[in-house]
Amino acid sequence: MNKPFYYFGWPDPIRGDLLYGDPKWGIKYHDPGWANGMTYHRFSRNCSLNPDHTDYKRSSPLAITLASLKIGDIMWCGDCIVTDRVKDIFVRERFTGVKFEEVIIGKVKRMPKEPVELPRLWELVVIGSGGEAHPASGIKVYEKCPECGFERHSSFRNGLIVEENNWDGSDFFYLKGYPTFILVTERVKDVIVSNKITNCGIFAVESVRWASGVRPEDLVPSDGIAES
Numbered sequence: 451m452n453k454p455f456y457y458f459g460w461p462d463p464i465r466g467d468l469l470y471g472d473p474k475w476g477i478k479y480h481d482p483g484w485a486n487g488m489t490y491h492r493f494s495r496n497c498s499l500n501p502d503h504t505d506y507k508r509s510s511p512l513a514i515t516l517a518s519l520k521i522g523d524i525m526w527c528g529d530c531i532v533t534d535r536v537k538d539i540f541v542r543e544r545f546t547g548v549k550f551e552e553v554i555i556g557k558v559k560r561m562p563k564e565p566v567e568l569p570r571l572w573e574l575v576v577i578g579s580g581g582e583a584h585p586a587s588g589i590k591v592y593e594k595c596p597e598c599g600f601e602r603h604s605s606f607r608n609g610l611i612v613e614e615n616n617w618d619g620s621d622f623f624y625l626k627g628y629p630t631f632i633l634v635t636e637r638v639k640d641v642i643v644s645n646k647i648t649n650c651g652i653f654a655v656e657s658v659r660w661a662s663g664v665r666p667e668d669l670v671p672s673d674g675i676a677e678s
């Protein structure tokens with residue numbers, strides 16, 4: 451029997467079978483956006499076979515604009531942000547595969563009239579690795595450059611299934627080719643549920659659905675549209 455793993459993300463039932471989380475949190479809490487000047491920087495691999503083989507790195511530290519101070523325990527802006535309370539819980543639990551970097555709050559759009567202290571917020575940075583997904587997920591490496599090693603991974607067909615032999619044992623991790631899908635262990639799931647942490651969703655990895663109509667492996671790789 452495989453260990454259970456979970457996808458930790460925005461509580462949207464379209465993304466899979468929601469085990470924990472309330473889609474109405476999207477109305478109750480206001481998620482932030484990137485502050486002006488935040489961007490992805492492109493780094494060329496100087497590949498002689500294909501100059502489109504590049505890597506991207508986001509500006510750091512993460513700077514955000516808050517819509518208001520009505521925030522949940524977790525915030526999503528493409529990146530994952532947590533409050534001081536959540537960071538303290540995760541640190542106390544000694545979760546592995548994760549580190550916290552202080553977020554800069556550039557602006558609050560709707561600031562209350564009375565003076566308030568701004569919250570201290572942290573970017574949840576995942577450093578654990580699940581390696582290549584289990585083949586049962588349907589994920590394949592459909593392009594691999596013999597010169598620079600650049601790879602493209604296909605969409606998944608049967609959820610984000612973890613191959614335990616490829617996983618580094620971290621509580622928080624990404625599968626190769628899926629650097630936006632935060633996966634967690636059962637212990638993380640239980641701590642999130644028992645602490646009633648808001649504005650996040652927990653899904654069984656097997657239930658995660660490919661929500662976009664476009665599958666990267668169906669695009670012609672040389673047209674420059676394919677995303678890794």
Ligand SMILES: [Zn+2]
Nearest residue numbers: 497503595598
């Ligand atoms: Zn290359």
